[in-house]
Amino acid sequence: MNKQSPLYLAIFLAIVAAIAGGALYAANSATAPIIAANEEKAEKASLLEMYPEASIDDFESVDASDITPDHPFVDKVYKYGDNVVVFKCTVSGYDGGTVFLVGIDAANDLVDGFKAISNADTKGIGSKITESAFAESVIGKQASGQLDTISGATYTSTPVVQAINECAVIATEID
Secondary structure, X not given: OOOOOHHHHHHHHHHHHHHHHHHHHHHHHHHHHHHHHHHHHHHHHHHHHHOOOOOHHHEEEEOOOOOOOOOOOEEEEEEEOOOEEEEEEEEEOOOOEEEEEEEEEOXXXXXXXXXXXXXXXXXXXXXXXXXXXXXXXXXXXXXXXXXXXXXXXXXXXXXXXXXXXXXXXXXXXOO
């Protein structure tokens, strides 16, 4: 077969693509568990930052499979103590999005804790959601009520506030 023929080139390209695809699959299979373990470790560290008096065993994982179809921004749910439900949420923003933890006291409808894990929006504007000033502005406030957004960063903070409001409703439904 002529090395310049289209059929030869197509077969050669298919073989190279199959080898590259297999190598990528193998690399992903090898690293996926490590990445997942590191993400879980970082999430647990964030939970302990929100509640420094707690131990990691104080957080009971809740099956969120009934919640996520109607609330796709909810990634994970934990129970902490008698009344607090902690949600890990991912919301979109102006440019990227925000991943955060919010603790809701279901008995009192209060924001019990807030910790932004990551934000991919504009540095200095949308990234203000990760600063302690925003957390301090929502902690202790009525979770289902009016919460302040960040002036100049409403595209980032509005989805976070809306998610907190929805988490307040969900928290009352969790046993």
